[in-house]
Amino acid sequence: MEAAISPLPDDVEALKALVATMARRAEEAEQNAATATAKLANAMAHQSAIEALIAHLKLQIAKLKREQYGPSAERSRRLLGQMELQLEELEADATEDDLIAEEAAAKTTTVTAFERKRPARKPFPEHLPRERVVVPAPCSCPACGGDRLSKLGEDVTETLEVIPRSWKVIQTVREKFACRDCEKIAQAPAPFHVVPRGWAGPSFLAMLLFEKYGQHQPLNRQAERFAREGVPLSLSTLADQVGAAAHALMPIYKLIEAHVLAADRIHGDDTTVPVMAKGKTDVARLWVYVRDDRPFAGSDPPAALFHYSRDRRGEHPQAHLAGWSGILQADAYSGYNDLYREGRDPGPVLEAGCFAHARRKFFELA
Structure with missing residues (x-):
């Protein structure tokens, strides 16, 4: 059974009052809807901020654990990279939800926009050039129209901007000249490449x-x-x-190699490198030998020497250090053992065990 519709009044004043009442109810309904929307947006922004904070704290904990216990496995670095990627997505979502909540709260008078705590941004580096853009000052007072204005100071707002990469072709022109006396042709030498x-x-x-x-x-x-x-x-x-x-660049590489192998003590290590192969991915190796005497008050500059191989056979470090003798700090990889044997030419290498690797075993035992 359909509900009976109340007849509209015939009096003009009564009709005006009815329209005013309906308009007021519609405005109240719109305000209530805006308030509900703002509260929902605030709740979503708050939730996004909490998720971003949790991801940030998890990343910090993982980094602190890695620094304390010294895991150098490639897997741990990949896990940190994945956590940073997750944090990046959550931070972006939190900022977007924060702006949505701010816009929704601006349409109401009863809801305050959610404000997410953001980390303090570091100032822009001093070495970046500054372009000063001065906003024109008023010629007269906006309040009274007077023209006797004196400068009290200024507010400076810095915005980081970037100039997109641009390409150009450099044309080096070498003009030719002919001698009218001997008919010889002269021209500047070609530029260096x-x-x-x-x-x-x-x-x-x-x-x-x-x-x-x-x-x-x-x-x-x-x-x-x-x-x-x-x-x-x-x-x-x-x-x-x-x-x-x-x-x-090979001459520079040779100079770095000579500088590193001139040290009395170096640090050696290797890391995995994925290499594309036929139908699969092989695991190659990148060998690094580091010279750094700064912890021992040395004045020589530090340097790192890299070698690449498709496998991890012991013949590779033996070939890399074939003409070197001194103190080698490395892990317990058996491929180094031939370097430590007595009677080696030009001399035995003195093994210095890596404390970071040993510390992990002590931690596992504890």
């Missing part, structure tokens, strides 16, 4: 090598990014430049 007859400048080569080896960006991804920036370069072309640059 890092790679003989190369087309890539030194800054481009440095960026290419750093992205590949320092940032672990393979050449195919770099080529895709270059193409999006309007500079198409094939993978084989980039690989050719990497090989040529590696050959050009």
